[in-house]
Amino acid sequence: MSYAVASAAVLVAMILVLTRALKGPTVFDRILAVNAFGTLTVLLIAVVGFLQGRPEFLDLALVYALINFIGTIAVTKFINFQDMGHGSTAESDPGDI
């Protein structure tokens, strides 16, 4: 029961976060939201793993956490000089995070 409650909460949270991801307004809001969504996914995988009695899902959760982190770093690294739809200042240093 507690797992189900937790998973329900995570799903609700996911929906809330998704609305932010869709609303933006800046690309950074979206990145933040996607990152949070990733964290929630890690949580969901773990909870569902318990719920279904398949703890091997935890490996998957860990992998997901890793990819979430690296993905966020990569996107923030590229966002500054790629200017995905938002004005960047001339002084921005491409290599900098």
Place this chain on the structure above:
Amino acid sequence: MPAVDPFYLDILTWLFVIPGCVLLIIGCIGMITLPDVFARMHGAGIIDTLGLELILVGLMFQAGSWIVAVKLALILAFVFFTSPTATHALARACLGAGVTPKVDDQQSAALSRRGRS
């Protein structure tokens, strides 16, 4: 794992999971209601810290084997290290792109513009 009455473990789990869920939802609401991306990072912070932690700790009581508990701990540790790092990187990226925080007073407004130096 030491043999403990599952009933107490369940109680413990509930004690952790419910606050965790509440914080999770609050953090998400924060991500929606807070004024700008910097402020929303604090909402995300709630999710990444107590929201996640409480639920995972709650699950640990149900682990049933050391190995599962250890894996949960590893996830916790990993998020513990990476989540602030990612948030920090994102904040830097915002400043790098010229997105400055909405702030309440003049001094910090000036600071925020210099913040990326």
Place this chain on the structure above:
Amino acid sequence: MVHAFSLACGLAALWWLLSGYTIPLILALGAGSIITVVAIAMRMDVVDHEGHPIHVTFRWLTYMPWLGKEIVMANIDVAKAIIFGGSRIHPIVMRVKATQKTELGHVIYANSITLTPGTVTLAVEDGVMTVHALTRGGADGLKTGEMDRRCTAVEGAPGGES
């Protein structure tokens, strides 16, 4: 070399925790894996006091409970701010002193700030952190400098490692 050895030990522990198998094949594979990873890590030049800070382990463990308490408090603070909104939300950008001597120390401090909801480190410079704070409580808590002090303590005596 010391760091390489300690890294190998750390990795072996991790392997043991993860695997839990005592089959010779798996153990052999584990040993091979650890050697491979250490070799790659050394090639990458990530095995040093920064990348593998064994020297702070103990002090860090004593710092953790305090940080945990701070995180809980900050969570409650920010949660209130989100729920009740209005005047409780008072975003500011401020600069706080960072007295750590090493980069590792700075990182511990910066991440501690970010890890506590309500404050996010925007920039790390020599001796100064630029921080975005959501609530007055968070900002005031940081201004007391307690966290700075504790992080400096975790860092320990500077210059001892190379």
Place this chain on the structure above:
Amino acid sequence: MMHRKVVLRVVSKFLIPPILLFALYVQWHGDFGPGGGFQAGVIFGSGFILYALLFGVDAVKQVAPPWLTRLLLAIGVLMYGGTGVACLLLGGNYLDYNVLAHDPVHGQHLGILLVEAGVGITVAAAMVTIFNVFAGHSQDGRRGL
């Protein structure tokens, strides 16, 4: 000298070795459930990508030179396919591991181990290669993904 990406650098330096080890753990424990090789490859490759993000593509090219990643890419695929072909040569059908050893169970074990290793190597090498290609190439001075 204080560097601006200090937080990321220190955290990543700390995380990379465990990540790589975790990848290998997944790799060698993967034969108890198929697909381990792929996940392991992804994790291993991610470790390198994290490194590249921090220290640049050139640094990663020093650790794993392009010729090496390319070679590994090919070796991985060939390990995967070669195991299948080995089955053919030993008189079985393609990927019929039973013929790989005298004992069919050992044969299956060995076959899966080899195939998963091939998959893991391929995926990791592919991730690094793709990242290098996209992050390292630039058109008229602009850096591109």
Place this chain on the structure above:
Amino acid sequence: MTAFYAFFLTLPGAAAIEPHLPVLQVIVPLLTAPFCVVFRNGRVSWAWATAVSWLVLFTSLVLLGKVLAGGMIIYEIGNWPPPWGIEYRIDAANALVLVIVSAIGAITLPYAYKSVEKEIPESRTYLFYLMYMLCLTGLLGITVTADAFNLFVFLEISSLSSYVMISLGQSRRALTAAYRYLVMGTLGATFYIIGVGLMYMMTGSLNMTDLATLLPAVENTRTVLAAFAFVVVGLGLKLAIFPLHTWLPNAYAFAPSTVTVFLASTATKVAIYALLRLTFTVFGNTQLFATTGVQELLIGLALVAMFAGAFVAIFQNDVKRMLAYSSVSQVGYMVLGIGIGTAAGLSGGIVHLFNHAVMKGTAFMAMGAMLYVIGSVSLKDMAGIGRRMPVTTAAFLVSGLSLIGTPLTVGFISKWQLVQAALVQDWWFIAAGILLSSLLAITYVWRVVEVAYMQPAPADAPRGEAPWQMLVPMLIMAAATIWYGIDGDTTLRIAGEAAKALIGGRP
């Protein structure tokens, strides 16, 4: 073909290899592809790919011979019995498609050498050949596999590699074309696996033969109905049936010439084969095709495609694009054959798979040659090209006549078979539609012919033929366009066998 198989058996070692040919057909290109990365040299990769592609062609010819001689070939990967293991199953239908794909693949590579050298930067040519081989692998895999999910995997292997190949085009529009194809292609493939998933849910099997026996029991459930719809729409996207064709014209127009030749002649064909296989083998024992309106839908869309594609083609000034729209129209003929649904209709559709591959290959090869020499395939740059590049233009003319459906070209054979299949069913309007749409084909072909032959060439216009490496494959294809237009019996007979294999004993 059968003789070829007999010849193969006389080769040393043939007996040992022979049982494994179905899997070798796919893994040979798959396992040899990575070497391109190792070579990292355009020329070596080219030579390697060429050698392999001819080996692949050899394999497919042997397989076709074997199928024609002895019926279906079944191969279990890993010796796991279906439904757990993946099974390869070759009958006349896919043996023919294998030959089409591998023959085009083999004949395009010699052509590619010069064309790629001109159109793709040296540093990327090895990547190109790598992708070419992967694409070939994917297409062959789609064709041989009897596993619905495995088909998806191969579909995506071929698609991903084609996206990359298209994006290597010279114009920046190649990038957007590749992107749009990627989006549409991925949607299509995802639709397809949704359909497969639904079938799996109902039957617990992914093996096509297994599905064919299990589906009738559950055919009246909405799930199976939805599965059928998803599969048809998904594959419809891949094969560019109107109105899901929007990705095709730009993808063909802006891809490197070699890619256009290869994809236009093979990719949509294989997708059509997949649709045939799913419709007539997997769902073949159910009544869904006839009762759910899918048949009428396919016929309707095919007719619209035939006209709309050809009509839009008329107004194109870029001839590659014109031919791309013509492909939309020609795909309509093939789908029409599926829609008619009888053995005669199917063989019409299947024979058009082959015939269109040959004629469109010729046409796009001619375009590649023109691009090589005059640097453009725009009508305004083609004035008097008939005299500036007589051989190339003649080859184009042959394929153009075939697109129209002129007798003694392959186009005529397919149209004949299709019209006849429609008339046997008393579907006059379809027969009339096939013929009337040819009139539109006349118009667009004639626009080119007029510019090529009736307009004087500007004095300073570049002239001369493309290198012989390009001419020879082009002429071989043009010759095939005529040869199989004259000897329609061979292809029609195999197509008839294929149709029989697909629909079994039913009429």
Place this chain on the structure above:
Amino acid sequence: MTEAFKPIYDLWLQFEAFMAGPGSPGLFGYWIVIALMMIGFYIVITHDNLIKKIVGLNVFQVSVFLFYILMAKVTGGTAPILADGIKQYSNPLPHVLILTAIVVGVATTALGLALVVRIRNAYDSIEDDEILAVEEAEDK
């Protein structure tokens, strides 16, 4: 439990059953799948931003992964016994399928993003309508 809350309670039971795995996944899972599918498809179709399209494509694909995971619960769990009594380690099917689909999805996403970057370099835009306008102007 009053009558008024019964439907909500039923829904909850269904949800719980759905999350709990083995057995019938019920309608709940498929609602989610369908919702995700629609959302993803909607994003792909309606958005002009090339990256958003890729995101939509991902959501669409994720719905399929979820779908297969749900199905794994129906059919999974049994290990096939091979001909000469050799037991396989586990039923590879559902996992392999999901994993393969994920690999394909990741590859597609990577390629799509790479294309977007190159498109942006070439057109200075990642808005489909702007790019189309440029291309139409080119056609004339």
Place this chain on the structure above:
Amino acid sequence: MIGPLAHMPPGDLMVLALCLPVIGAFVVLGLGRWENARDAASLITACILFYVVTQLYPHVAAGSRPDIVLIDMVPGLSIRLTLEPLGMIFALIASFLWIITTLYAIGYMRGHHEENQTRFYFFFAIAIASAMGVAMSGNMLTLFVFYEMLSVSTYPLVAHHGTEDAKRSGRVYLGILLSTSIGFLLFGMIWTWTLTGTLDFVAGGIIKAEHAQGPMLGVLLALFAFGISKAALMPFHRWLPAAMVAPTPVSALLHAVAVVKAGVFSVVKVIVYIFGIDILSAEPSTDFLLYFAGFNIIAASVVALRQDNLKRRLAYSTVSQLSYVVIAAAILTPLSLIGAAVHIAAHAFGKITLFFAAGAIMVTSHKTEVSQLNGIGRRMPITMAAFTIGALSMIGLPPTGGFVSKWFILQGASAAENWFAICVVVASTILNMGYFIPIIYAAFFRTEDPPAPGGHGHDDHDDHGHGYGIKHDHGEAAWPMSVAISITATLTITMFFKPQIAVGLAKQMMGF
């Protein structure tokens, strides 16, 4: 059977007859740079071809039907040559008139300083090859192939001048011919094949009562009749006037040698060998053809009356005359069908004479309109005499071939008591007179108009320039043209006195 080919098997002769013009075409292409050699090659090829065709005549006259299968495409579907009497007539006409037309063309093209002459002779030869193919086709598919080849190969001839106007006309020409043949003819063919499993030309027809009955038969016949738009049944006749932009030798090719002849030839073939007259006369729904053709004759004649441009008037005359063949076939009596066959020949000689004359007038005097021809008979007596003979043949008066064919047609019609056909033939004869007699009258009995002020332009190439650039101080046409005109005019008369070859072959066709 004389000469080197005397002992060649007839099948090989047919292949030779098919290949010769193609070979000639490529020789012409190769000799393109040397005008004289090129034109000589053209002429020599034409002569050899005629010789080859004459070598076939004795076989056919003796009742044998040379037959050879060239290509087996699909079982029941082949490219096959079979020579029967009607085809023999057509082959003889086409190959003979090629010689004359080449002769004429040499004079015309040089006199007119035309461009791209090599292309002209090349495609002319290809068109002849196609016509030979049509004539000798052993089944409907073969006929269709060569029919289409004829359409395509004549396009460059029609659009010869390469002007926008010429190309537009060329498109109309090709557009109508191809769309009707693919839209209707091919449809009808495949339908027939679906019904019968064969497309061979068989005496008595291949469509039997068990294949098709009732209105379906009418629809099928309509598909063939309108699909063969080279027969210029309204409303698909527009291509013929459109093609008037072409040089005159091309008009000759279209109107006399090959194109329209291929059309009516095919119609007769279809009626006789695909349907068979028995099944058609038994089915009332197929009668529409008779009425259509009748309407066509009258309507086209009326239109011709209203044309001032000489070539257009001749073109509409052709539209009308072709329907004589169709109506003759549609009467469905053996006699009328003989008339149809003979009329193909008679019209060929008559109309080619008329076109040659029109072309000669245009090249020599730059006159294109009927209203400009006052008194021209005195400057160009040979030309206008020949024109008169041609006109008489069109009207159907003795001593011309036209009389013979009309005679057969009327006989057939009265035998069938087909009053409609009789009325149409009589009425059209009057109309024909209406548009030919005034020309002859003006040419010989009116005085020449004085030159318009400032209207001089000696080397004006505008051949459809409607009145300006007229030459006034000209004489008879150049000798190659005059010779050609004389020969065709003579043959028109010969057709009256010695109709045996055509009539004999036509009778054989009907099994007499």
